[in-house]
Amino acid sequence: MESVHIAHVGEYIGQEVKVHGWLYNKRSSGAVLFLIVRDGTGFIQAVMAKGQVPDKDFAACDRLTQESSLVVRGTVRADRRAPGGYEITVTGVEPVSVAEEYPISLKEHGVDFLMDHRHLWLRTPRQVAIMRVRNEIVKAIRDFLDEREFVLVDAPILTPSACEGTTTLFETDYFDAKAYLTQSGQLYMEAAAMALGKVYCFGPTFRAEKSKTRRHLTEFWMVEPEMAWVDLDGDMGLQEDMVSYVVQRVLQRRAKELAALERDTSKLEKVRPPFPRISYDEAVETLRRHGVEFEWGNDFGGGDETILAEEFDRPVFVHGYPTACKAFYMKPDPDRPEVCLSADLLAPEGYGEIVGGGQRIDDPELLARRIEEHKLPAEAYKWYMDLRRYGSVPHSGFGLGIERTVAWICELEHVRETIPFARLLNRIYP
């Protein structure tokens, strides 16, 4: 008898199969027992009638609790009444482990309770759908970059100093010296781009900021491509191609999951290049037109980003930010040094900044001056300066936040559901 995953039972109509899974729910009508079984690939109802299986088996199943593990044997049958289209007529059931009283019911729960039980919450249909979409997004990014001949170069997680020196870092002890958890692999990617041309890193990043919003995690994942010989324009071109590719791939391959999440896919269909590009100056004008009192030189807040994004039906680039409010390595616009060759990509529907990127300073003198102006330890950035001393070239890159992208594509309220085990300001359990 063949063991099958629920997602594939449709290929076994009329055959007797084995399904290994967990009891999601159970209903009974006296002499008929309905077992709703899940195995991670799907859900299926197994129907068991008294008299058609040994009484001992029937009684044992009647006692099974929610989330008990079991092996069901039975014949696959197409049934219009079944939500998935198929049912199993049980010929035998082997309980594996009877679960204790399960904390998560099929009724509503509060966020705090669910987060405390994240290890079990992950088993519910909605969370399973989100994890599958996340997986598809990650795979699509890797496939896209691979097709374009980017090389995956892993950046270190333990770093000797801040990449930008400003934001708060998680400090750790490194054999009696201080080390920090990385907040970006970018500087290392710049080194790698000078070796390999087109590279990217993909890994966790850590920010010890006390941010308490639906868009922030203290530990999150970023993909950071970096390209030698590419300017800001080429950088934005790659971003719109990549984001469009990812969205279309998810629409194509995860339609079932998006439907389970009740995602309005018509809005995602529109995500195709080219994306609109507006300058920081135009963005400020737009905000003022909407009645926002905005001073030139400030960075945008969450509400500002939403107003800007709502002007368009696809993600929008905002480029040419004031040099003063961006990182030290951003290349100033040669025609207008008060703004820099940077660009943020704002997702539609209020999801805010999903990408930040730009062209890096390639002039050694200017970079040295910036490091000094930002009061960064020159010694720690000696290797970074070397990249400009030995064959400097124009180069650009960006960082895309995985969780914000997942939240947007899945249309979620909060990024805490986009990562298996979220790390938040007040949460490091489970």
Added chain:
RNA sequence: UCCCUGGUAGCUCAAUGGUAGAGCGGCCGGCUGUUAACCGGUAGGUUGCAGGUUCGAGUCCUGCCCAGGGAGCCA
């Protein structure tokens, strides 16, 4: 760090300053097609913690703790 809201049964919630309750889950029983099944019964409480006001506090006051939402912060 600041502002707002909340904390009552395992969970989700109700209770005019006057006997702490319901639904779900648990347990016991019933039902041969249930779809978050349904029906009957039953157990289940230091009302976040510490003070205070009052004849009487889940309810009002003060402090603290925790959570949620937002702000700030944030490639």
